[in-house]
Amino acid sequence: MRAPRPVALAGLAVGLAALAAYPLVGTGYGVRAMLQLFMWVALAGSWNLISGLTGYVSFGHVAFFGIGAYATAILITRAAWPWLAAALAGGGVAMLLAVVIGYPCLRLKGPYFAIAMLGLNEVLRVLVSYFEGLTGGGLGLSLPTLHATLPIYYVMGATAAAVTLLTYLVITSRFGLRLMTIREDEVAAEAMGIDTFRHKLYALLLSAVGPGVVGGLAARDQGYIEPISVFPLATTITMIVMVLFGGKGTVWGPVLGAAVLFVFQEAVWARFIYLHQLLFGGIIVAVVLLMPRGVLGLLQVKYRLPRTI
């Protein structure tokens, strides 16, 4: 493994400093937009950890986001927890859910996990609506008013950075190599003595915590959640599109994909809601068929960039 070059590190530091200083100069709209972008970076990066690295596609990753949002909202409204602690607990609850789902579904190869995840958010939505006493049912939960956009901006940014750093650490570690071995050939991985089930489960745990925390932060930020607002299939679709477009299995691919698609989404597509989903479907098909490695993957091959970018 080659150590990152000082130039790259310096560039990264400048970029992070600029993002940290941005609220001083940015407009209210600009700060909110960046907060959203951070959220997408964290979500896309988390999807990449399980699906990009192990090849196990999660079609319901928004479930972790949603359960994090509900856990946080419940802790804030019913137990008066401070929002930061509640959001972190949301990440913990999401990991718990990952164990419950991962344990049966990751023992098998093949699409079991993918389809189980497809059904998962439907079920969670039903359960959340059912346990009205705790969750407010279909009426949703209102959080006490709090003006904390700026602290949430920084915590959301830190979460996005943490997920990206985590991805870098995983990809450059032996653990990450084993995950990629599973993706390329699971039978071979097993034959080499890799406990594939264990590794897949760990990857799923790592990929659940980010969405859980981010879901909690988003719940706090919006001040109101209901079942349909925190378990939308569209969020999973957006995560997947961002990672595929940027380059799955890379460190910066999800960041790149999130940035590009988020800007387009805000600037153009938000006005054509169905058309934009249709386009997302089209992008998935096109990327799978035409550039399965994504933009960054193409650049890696063309310019011989390191694998760890």
Next chain:
Amino acid sequence: MNAVVLTPAMVGQVIISGILAGALYAMVALGLALIFGVMRVINVAHGPLLMLGAYGTYFLWQATGVNPYYTLPVTMAALFLVGVLLQRTLVFRVVDAPELSSLLLTFGISIALVNLAQLAFTSDLRAVEFLTASFRVGPFALSKSRLVAFLVAAVITAGAFLFLQRSRLGKAIRATSQSREVALVCGIDVPRIHLLTFGLASALAAAGGTLIAVIVAIQPDMGQVWTFKSFLVIVLGGAGNYPGALVGGLLLGLVEQLASLFLTTQLSEAVAYVLLVLVLLVRPTGLLGGRQT
């Protein structure tokens, strides 16, 4: 949940309703099982194809006022063509690719289909108002539309099995699903079998859509849950085991109906899911056993 006193009549009703629903599940799931068996592809767009069939019936019924069941051959033929087209243009490219590619590709197709439907038909609920009454036989109530759906699904499923067992093409399909290489060596045109399989599977989904459209109101995102339930059915029966789809379908129908006795309708939706997780924990190869994937 209230304590429920089970009377024999209630149990009978559950069994009848379960079997009625089960045949429909089995027919739709057989489509998914065929594609999976032959190509090792899980077609995430299976449910959205069913949704297209449902809309086909709705619009034909609305435009012509014809008995909605007469639209069955039309929707099946139309979706057969759609399926062949999808296979010919997109899916054939990922048949030999890693699972990730085929799952993502059919997921992309599924999103595109659902949103095309939302653009074209809007998200309004639409209902085919036909055969809304029910028979009373002794203590049991039989919804007419569900009864017809059962009969039609049973006939189509039986036809499909007969086709797979007896006809040359059906044998070619089974041979390809057992071993593509050997099938190729025996002179079977494998890409053509793939086209046929995808077409047949889509036609089965379309038949499901037509029958469902008469039973419940339809909307563009009705399909996803059918992808999930069809998958559950083939997991129950054992993936790659075609008769397993029958057993799995009936079982799912019965369990769902039984659950609706004890749980609210909303909550009984979640039962299918719990069933999936339980089966994967206890008997991952399915109840009848199947090929390891």
